[in-house]
Amino acid sequence: MMKKQLIMEKALELFAKQGFEATSVQQITEHCGISKGAFYLSFKSKDELILALIDHFMIQFTTDIDYIVRNVSSHQNLLYEFYYALFSSFQKHSDFGKILIKEQSRTFNEDFILKIRYYDRLMEKTxxxxxxCLYRDNEIKEIKYDVVFCIKGFISMYSHLFLFYNVPLDLDLLSQSLVEKTNLIARNSTVPFITKEHIQMFEHPLDEEVTKKQILEMIQQDLVEMEESIEKESLLLLKQELLESTLPRAIVKGLIENIRNHPQAKWSSYLLRVYYKL
Incomplete structure (x- = not known):
């Protein structure tokens, strides 16, 4: 196991028990069986480690949910698949979910808040x-932003039930129930409150679209960390495609699919899907 990954996994165990503030670098290094020097070779500070953990989990979560929304085989099943995958991911990473929810309510770290807000905005866009995609424009035009916030509210409320109150989680029943509730709101609401202007008020410079230059920089960083593989070859071709467009759209989509589940290239695959609108 890479030392950086070991530190993140062991630190998460301590954070789950004690919280971010109560856990020291000394405790983390002792729990990992490494020196402080070894820790600081991987992370400049505990705050950098915390932000790396947020990135690690939120990248997996964001990319997986976005992929489902963009690629589900039938619109009829889209909402169900969305809720099922989302709560399944919460269940899988419940320790991290508990930490994140607890720390958001008491942190004053601006970098932490901005990082969480960044991923929250990405989820809003998804x-x-x-x-x-689900509802006809004449049905949803005036209330679609309210529906987005209702869906986010369902996610928050129901995730608390099984993260903190140990309510038995039947993913199938929960997903069916939330599909019904969402459809009722989307098809019967007549008094909108949240508008596009409200959404724009919440935006932050970090919400700006990622540029081609930034994607190329991310890809180059991934290539340095990846061993020789089909995924690395695919990423090299995608880098070349960004520099000089020559490939058919279907080939580009296939190359992005090749790298989607590679741990080093997961975020690049997401950014490329967004960039190419796939």
Whole structure:
């Protein structure tokens, strides 16, 4: 196991028990069986480690949910698949979910808040694209932003039930129930509150679209960390495609699919899907 990954996994165990503030670098290094020097070779500070953990889990979560929304075989099943995958991921990473929810309510670390807000905005965009796909424009035009916030509210409320109150989680029943509730709101609401202007008020410079230059920098970083493989070859071809467009769209989509589940290239695959609107 790579030392950086070991530190993140062991630190998560301590954070789950004690919280971020109560856990020291000394405790983390003792729990890992490494020196402080070894820790600081991987992370400049405990705050950097915390942000790396947020990135690690939120990248997996964001990319997987976005992929489902963009690639589900039938719109009829889209909402169900969305809720099922989302709560399944919460269940799988419940320790991290508990830490994140607890720390958001008491942290004053601006970098932490901005990082969480960044991923929250990405999820909003994914949910909005799903809502626009599911319902006819004349049905949803005036209330679609309210529907997005209702879906986010369902996610927050129901995740608390099984993260903190140990309510038995039947993913199938929960997903069916939330599909019914969402459809009722989307098809019967007549008094909108949240508008596009409200959404824009919440935006932050970090929410700006990622540029081609930034994607190329991310790809180059991934290539340095990846061993020789089909995924690395695919990423090299995608880098070349960004520099000089020559490949058919279907080939580009196939190359992005090749790298989707590689741990080093997961975020690049997400950014490329967004960039190419796939």
């Amino acid at each position: 949910i909005l694209s799903m809502v626009e």
